[in-house]
Every structure is written in C-alpha cells, then in structure tokens.
Amino acid sequence: xxxxxxxxxxxxxxxxxxxxxxxxxxxxxxxxxxxxxxxxxxxxxxxxxxxxxxxxxxxxxxxxxxxxxxxxxxxxxxxxxxxxxxxxxxxxxxxxxxxxxxxxxxxxxxxxxxxxxxxxxxxxxxxxxxxxxxxxxxxxxxxxxxxxxxxxxxxxxxxxxxxxxxxxxxxxxxxxxxxxxxxxxxxxxxxxxxxxxxxxxxxxxxxxxxxxxxxxxxxxxxxxxxxxxxxxxxxxxxxxxxxxxxxxxxxxxxxxxxxxxxxxxxxxxxxxxxxxxxxxxxxxxxx
Ligand code: PMP
Numbered sequence: 209x210x211x212x213x214x215x216x217x218x219x220x221x222x223x224x225x226x227x228x229x230x231x232x233x234x235x236x237x238x239x240x241x242x243x244x245x246x247x248x249x250x251x252x253x254x255x256x257x258x259x260x261x262x263x264x265x266x267x268x269x270x271x272x273x274x275x276x277x278x279x280x281x282x283x284x285x286x287x288x289x290x291x292x293x294x295x296x297x298x299x300x301x302x303x304x305x306x307x308x309x310x311x312x313x314x315x316x317x318x319x320x321x322x323x324x325x326x327x328x329x330x331x332x333x334x335x336x337x338x339x340x341x342x343x344x345x346x347x348x349x350x351x352x353x354x355x356x357x358x359x360x361x362x363x364x365x366x367x368x369x370x371x372x373x374x375x376x377x378x379x380x381x382x383x384x385x386x387x388x389x390x391x392x393x394x395x396x397x398x399x400x401x402x403x404x405x406x407x408x409x410x411x412x413x414x415x416x417x418x419x420x421x422x423x424x425x426x427x428x429x430x431x432x433x434x435x436x437x438x439x440x441x442x443x444x445x446x447x448x449x450x451x452x453x454x455x456x457x458x459x460x461x462x463x464x465x466x467x468x469x470x471x472x473x474x475x476x477x478x479x480x481x482x483x484x485x486x487x488x489x490x491x492x493x494x495x
Pocket of ligand 1: 243391392393394395396414415416417418419420453454455456
C-alpha cells in the first residue's frame with residue numbers, strides 16, 4: 209500500500225511527493241532532520257526531538273518551518289493517515305528552493321524552508337533478533353566535519369562507513385578520532401567496565417542523542433554509575449560489555465570490536481537490562 213507523505217503543507221500519496229531540483233537540501237545538503245520512534249502508535253521522546261531540531265535550525269540560521277505544537281499535530285495526522293503502530297517518523301527541513309543554484313543563503317523572508325515528513329514501518333522492538341545476538345562493529349577513522357552536534361543530512365561518510373563494515377563482514381562501524389571513539393555511524397557508543405557505564409561527553413564531536421539522554425537518566429535513576437568520557441578501541445575490547453543507542457536501535461548490545469570478542473561475546477546483563485528499562489519507560493512516556 210502506498211504511504212501518505214507530508215510535503216510543504218499537503219498530505220499526498222508518496223508517488224506525488226516531490227521537491228524541486230533547486231532545493232538546497234538536494235544541491236547543498238543544506239538541511240537537518242529528526243527521526244522519532246513510534247511504539248504502539250505513539251511518539252517516543254517527541255519533545256526531545258523537537259528541541260534538538262530547533263537547536264539544529266538555529267545553529268544553521270535556518271528558519272523554522274512550524275512550531276513544536278504544529279509539528280506534533282502533523283506527526284499525529286501522518287500516523288493516523290498511515291495507520292502506523294510500530295516504526296518511525298522521519299522529518300526533514302531544508303533551506304528551501306531559491307529557484308537557482310547559489311552558495312549564499314537565500315533571504316528567509318522570500319524563500320520558505322522545505323518541510324517533509326514520512327513514516328517507515330518496523331517490526332516491534334521485541335521482534336528484533338539483533339538484540340539477542342548483538343552487533344559486531346569495526347573501527348574506522350572519523351573524517352566527518354566538526355559540527356556533528358548538528359543533525360544535518362550530510363550522511364555520505366556514515367553511509368560509506370556502514371559499507372566498510374558490511375565489506376568486513378560486520379554490522380556497523382565505530383568512528384575514531386585522535387585515538388578515541390567519537391560515536392557509531394548512526395548511534396552513540398558505550399562500554400561497561402566493572403559496573404561503570406562509560407560514554408563520550410557531549411561536545412561538537414558527537415550528536416547529542418535523544419536516546420542517550422533518556423538512557424543516562426534511567427541508568428542513574430537505577431543507581432548505575434555513569435562516566436561521561438572518551439574511550440579507546442583497546443579499552444572497548446577489554447571491557448565487560450559494550451552497546452549503542454539510537455532512536456531506531458533503542459539499546460543494542462555490541463559483542464565484538466575489530467574482531468575481538470567483548471566479555472563473553474554475547475549481550476551482557478547491563479545492556480540487556482538497560483534495553484528492557486528503556487523500552488518500558490519509553491512506552492510509558494510516549495505521546
Ligand atoms: N549519533 C549519530 C551520528 C546519529 O546519526 C544518531 C542517530 N540519529 C545518534 C547518534 C543517536 O541519536 P538519537 O538517539 O537521537 O537517535
């Protein structure tokens with residue numbers, strides 16, 4: 209069945225959902241996005257995603273296409289029109305279509321931002337087998353630009369890194385800069401050693417994961433110790449456990465890094481428990 213997609217003010221069948229070839233998202237990767245998980249027809253961590261969207265827009269001097277309340281109404285209408293119970297809503301805002309190609313930003317008073325939303329259906333979290341087997345990751349150099357805290361659509365290098373992982377027979381890649389892991393291609397990275405959860409501190413070097421914020425809050429509420437600092441690949445290989453977080457993967461165990469088994473080589477108790485807590489709390493708080 210064809211999806212219904214939202215483009216610039218209209219809900220249309222996906223085959224009719226189009227933007228201009230002059231759109232700056234297409235020509236310049238001049239756009240930002242958010243991905244919000246849907247569980248049981250409801251939106252997980254919606255205020256967090258909208259707050260990060262506003263921040264991404266403001267860091268790039270890009271006009272906001274709608275208020276958070278308007279965006280909530282659009283998300284809900286899109287879910288309803290597509291009958292979506294489990295999956296994601298993808299939202300993208302670009303600097304719009306100035307009618308020609310030019311490096312200079314167009315005047316926001318005359319060129320409106322482009323706003324697109326679409327849904328993607330996924331199996332329920334409990335049906336995702338990777339959570340039981342865990343992921344194998346490889347390390348690759350982090351050669352992305354230096355404002356990774358802005359959630360832009362410049363996803364070429366993360367795509368290349370995922371292809372490098374696939375070519376190496378692995379599931380994903382962790383990015384390394386100055387000898388330390390920054391994050392995963394599309395997720396935040398963690399290790400667990402002697403009961404302490406270690407993950408890189410927030411800065412321009414990583415995306416400020418909405419799942420990361422929720423997870424660290426739940427972990428601290430459960431009296432777990434969290435250390436926000438960078439770690440090396442060698443430390444990860446010697447850790448008791450490792451895992452990643454993202455709105456799409458939730459909490460996902462990592463069982464090997466660059467071919468070296470982590471702990472017992474199976475999902476560890478801390479990652480498994482955090483996944484349960486995260487899913488339970490997210491369902492409770494979803495809008
Ligand atoms: N880092 C990067 C580079 C990402 O692309 C993502 C997923 N968008 C994350 C971290 C995780 O962020 P979130 O928990 O908000 O999905």
